[in-house]
Amino acid sequence: MPSPPARTVGVIVVMGVSGSGKSTVAERLAARLGWAFVDGDSFHSAAHVAKMRGGHPLDEDDRAPWLAAIATWIDARLQAHEPGIVVCSALRRSYRDALVRGRDAVRIVYLDGDRALIERRLAHRRGHFMPASLLDTQFAILEPPGPEENAVVVGIEAGSDLIAATIAARLGLEEET
Incomplete structure (x- = not known):
């Protein structure tokens, strides 16, 4: 199914496991398009950040208010x-549904990557509350977007600027001049 015209894209949700490059790519894409950017991590409560920092994954009750705040x-x-x-x-899928359902102008971009590459990235990442030890839990619950979600799926092997350009092209978005 072809991507909708650019005028119908109002918000892009960049998704993927920890270490897939979501924040870096989304920041580059936002700068490229001149759009507002926010990292969903900023919507986590201090208690949830502490829980993850301690090596414990969030449960469904923890995620509900976080997803509601992003929505x-x-x-x-x-x-x-x-x-x-x-x-x-x-x-x-249920998390994406909470963000997309009833919002036709929201598009999902899934940063898909090889587990070994993501593990290497996490091993070199410093200062983030999400420890590499939780990567197993992320892959365990990952449900890649299905065709009916009309997501843009982009591999993470290229540099973040090229990934951002690929996303913009696939969504039919023009750079701000």
Whole structure:
């Protein structure tokens, strides 16, 4: 199924497991397009960050208010007719549904990558609350987007600028001049 015209894209949700490059790619894409950017991690409560930092994955009860807060941000962007990009792991279909359902102008971009590459990236990452030890739990719950979700799937092997350019092209979005 072809991507919709650019005018119908209001918010892009960049998803994938920890270490897939979501934040870096989304920041580059936002700069390229001149769109607002927010990292979904900023919507986590201090208690949830502490839980993950301690090596414990979030459960469904932990994720519900986080997803609701991101959905509120998305709704504010759409109501203001201001495009935006948000990073959210959105690993399960139900999480993506919470962000997309009823919002035709929201598109999912899935950063898909080889586990070994992601493990290497996580081993070199410093200062992030999400420990590499939780990667197993992320892959365990990952439900890659199905065809009916009309997601843009992009491999993570290239550099972040090229990935951002690929996403923009696949969504039919023009760079801000």
